[in-house]
Amino acid sequence: MNETLPILLSIVVVLAVIGGLVPVFLNARRNRQNYTGPRDANDPAPLDPTSQGDAQGGGTLVEDRPETIAPQPAILPEELLEPLAPAAPSLETPLPVEGRLVRLRARLSKSNNALGKGLLALLSRDTIDEDVWEEVEETLLLADIGTDSTMELVDTLRDRVKVLGVRSPEHVQSMLREELIKLVDPSMDRTLNITRHDDRPAVLMVVGVNGVGKTTTVGKLARVLVAEDKDVLLGAADTFRAAAAEQLATWGARVGVATVKSDVDGADPASVAFEAVKVGIETEVDVVMIDTAGRLQNKIGLMDELGKVKRVIEKQATVDEVLLVLDATTGQNGLTQAKVFAEVVNITGIVLTKLDGTAKGGIVVAIQKTLGVPVKLVGLGEGADDLAPFDAESFVDALLN
Numbered sequence: 006m007n008e009t010l011p012i013l014l015s016i017v018v019v020l021a022v023i024g025g026l027v028p029v030f031l032n033a034r035r036n037r038q039n040y041t042g043p044r045d046a047n048d049p050a051p052l053d054p055t056s057q058g059d060a061q062g063g064g065t066l067v068e069d070r071p072e073t074i075a076p077q078p079a080i081l082p083e084e085l086l087e088p089l090a091p092a093a094p095s096l097e098t099p100l101p102v103e104g105r106l107v108r109l110r111a112r113l114s115k116s117n118n119a120l121g122k123g124l125l126a127l128l129s130r131d132t133i134d135e136d137v138w139e140e141v142e143e144t145l146l147l148a149d150i151g152t153d154s155t156m157e158l159v160d161t162l163r164d165r166v167k168v169l170g171v172r173s174p175e176h177v178q179s180m181l182r183e184e185l186i187k188l189v190d191p192s193m194d195r196t197l198n199i200t201r202h203d204d205r206p207a208v209l210m211v212v213g214v215n216g217v218g219k220t221t222t223v224g225k226l227a228r229v230l231v232a233e234d235k236d237v238l239l240g241a242a243d244t245f246r247a248a249a250a251e252q253l254a255t256w257g258a259r260v261g262v263a264t265v266k267s268d269v270d271g272a273d274p275a276s277v278a279f280e281a282v283k284v285g286i287e288t289e290v291d292v293v294m295i296d297t298a299g300r301l302q303n304k305i306g307l308m309d310e311l312g313k314v315k316r317v318i319e320k321q322a323t324v325d326e327v328l329l330v331l332d333a334t335t336g337q338n339g340l341t342q343a344k345v346f347a348e349v350v351n352i353t354g355i356v357l358t359k360l361d362g363t364a365k366g367g368i369v370v371a372i373q374k375t376l377g378v379p380v381k382l383v384g385l386g387e388g389a390d391d392l393a394p395f396d397a398e399s400f401v402d403a404l405l406n
């Protein structure tokens with residue numbers, strides 16, 4: 006017993022020492038998994054991928070681990086690349102210009118029911134008393150025909166109804182048709198001045214405030230001219246809105262028409278216009294069409310910009326047509342803009358856009374009367390061929406049918 010006691014005691018001491026050291030050892034191993042600094046790409050990953058340390062010091066979230074092997078780009082043989090290149094877009098064939106206003110009539114009559122059909126209904130009533138005449142007046146004013154033209158028309162209709170006596174719907178319709186056509190004035194010359202001169206192209210400038218549809222109109226008009234077999238060149242002198250030049254070039258490209266544009270945002274519009282006319286002369290096109298920005302901050306600024314564009318064009322050619330684009334949905338506001346532009350440039354024709362979205366077709370009458378300039382084209386939708394040459398009779402027919 007005396008001999009075994011020291012042996013037992015030494016075994017107990019050794020076990021106690023080992024027992025005390027195990028937690029210390031284990032702790033030390035755990036600490037080796039924790040990092041005091043942030044991880045970098047060379048740090049080893051934690052052993053257990055499910056154990057996620059804290060952001061500052063601990064292990065890294067598995068999804069945060071940087072890719073150690075970058076994906077290798079596929080190397081395609083030369084001959085395989087060729088068919089992957091986008092195919093050149095095929096050229097579009099614009100719809101014929103003939104009869105466009107008739108084709109687009111539904112758009113017009115739908116939004117202008119209030120004017121044409123409303124008047125017809127009122128004037129076909131059995132008795133037309135003062136209340137009815139007031140409603141006629143109101144309908145005309147609401148359609149933006151303007152006060153003077155409204156009074157004029159109501160007076161004429163009153164006289165004719167008195168003389169007419171018994172009124173059949175057919176009589177009323179033909180009377181109204183006649184009077185509205187007179188008001189829209191079929192005697193105005195609505196042809197576009199775009200005949201090529203002996204040694205140079207005709208030049209057409211499009212002006213108007215932003216958003217009225219100038220760029221779209223130039224694009225649609227290019228299609229009209231292409232449909233009429235004319236050689237056209239576009240000039241992107243709307244350098245104010247960065248995307249306008251691209252938008253114009255896209256319109257042109259669809260029908261094989263080139264666009265001259267600057268590759269610098271905010272370039273001088275006059276120099277783009279000059280360059281476009283120069284290229285137009287060199288390439289012997291029939292028509293050069295210049296899209297402008299014409300921001301209406303103030304009259305002086307506008308006058309400076311458009312005046313300069315025109316002057317610069319006139320160093321090489323004449324400006325044969327200046328089309329003012331007006332948004333039909335803006336009503337009286339459009340008239341105010343029109344007056345300002347008319348003071349700044351010599352407008353030769355009006356393009357009335359967005360007539361598909363308004364019941365205020367009477368604005369045609371008001372604008373012509375205010376400016377003494379004919380509406381030459383109307384926009385009747387966002388489609389590429391939704392631009393029609395204006396014609397008084399077809400227009401009034403569309404309002405009444």
Ligand SMILES: Nc1nc2c(ncn2[C@@H]2O[C@H](COP(=O)(O)OP(=O)(O)OP(=O)(O)O)[C@@H](O)[C@H]2O)c(=O)[nH]1
Pocket residue numbers: 213214215216217218219220221222243246249298358359360361362383384385386387391
């Ligand atoms: N419904 C309808 N929308 C039209 C018509 N004409 C143009 N638009 C739309 O009007 C918007 C403005 O047209 P843009 O041609 O960019 O106008 P812009 O006058 O050139 O504008 P800025 O370049 O900012 O000066 C576009 O969404 C066109 O699709 C039209 O006759 N009817």
